Amino acid sequence: MPQESVTERDQSQDVHDIEQLRLRVEEARQEAQSAKQYAQQAQSLARQSQSQARQVQHQAQTAQNEANQASQQAQQARQQAVQAQNQAQQAQGDADRAQSQAQQAQGEASQSNQRAQAAQDQADQASQLAQQSEDQATRSQDRSGQFEMQISALRQQRHTQAR
Numbered sequence: 408m409p410q411e412s413v414t415e416r417d418q419s420q421d422v423h424d425i426e427q428l429r430l431r432v433e434e435a436r437q438e439a440q441s442a443k444q445y446a447q448q449a450q451s452l453a454r455q456s457q458s459q460a461r462q463v464q465h466q467a468q469t470a471q472n473e474a475n476q477a478s479q480q481a482q483q484a485r486q487q488a489v490q491a492q493n494q495a496q497q498a499q500g501d502a503d504r505a506q507s508q509a510q511q512a513q514g515e516a517s518q519s520n521q522r523a524q525a526a527q528d529q530a531d532q533a534s535q536l537a538q539q540s541e542d543q544a545t546r547s548q549d550r551s552g553q554f555e556m557q558i559s560a561l562r563q564q565r566h567t568q569a570r
Contacts, residue, residue, distance in 0.1 A: 421565045425558055432554040439547035446540030453533035460526035467519035474512035481505035 484502035 417568075418565075421561060425561055425565075428554050428558045428561070432551055432558065435547055435551040435554060439544050439551060442540055442544035442547055446537050446544055449533055449537035449540050453530055453537050456526060456530035456533050460523055460530050463519060463523040463526050467516055467523050470512060470516035470519050474509055474516050477505060477509035477512050481509050 481502055484505050485499070
């Protein structure tokens, strides 16, 4: 009556293969956990960057409004200089200074807008990085699942051969 037998060498090889796969599964799990933590950190940084971008944009808008008000005030000062002939020279000097301040404020507002755009770009990059990390974590989990399926198949095969 023919009966398949598993030699001690085959059993030892199976145990070794299963142990190697178990180690690879554990490494894949740790890698997936690290990738998830990295993704969470990246998402947190992305949220912080987006919040900072919104704050800078708000500050830039406020500066732009102030620049517009200063420009309007400068224009009003010029009109008053024309109307007040007796104080024309003094009013003209005041208007010129106000216009210069308005231009400086507009320049600062433009810089703030550029900083806000840079912060938004950084937030977008951080979001992309978070998505990439999430994708890597998913791939690592998929690999871990594949390793577990291989271990299960080897155990089933060993169980079948041992009968």
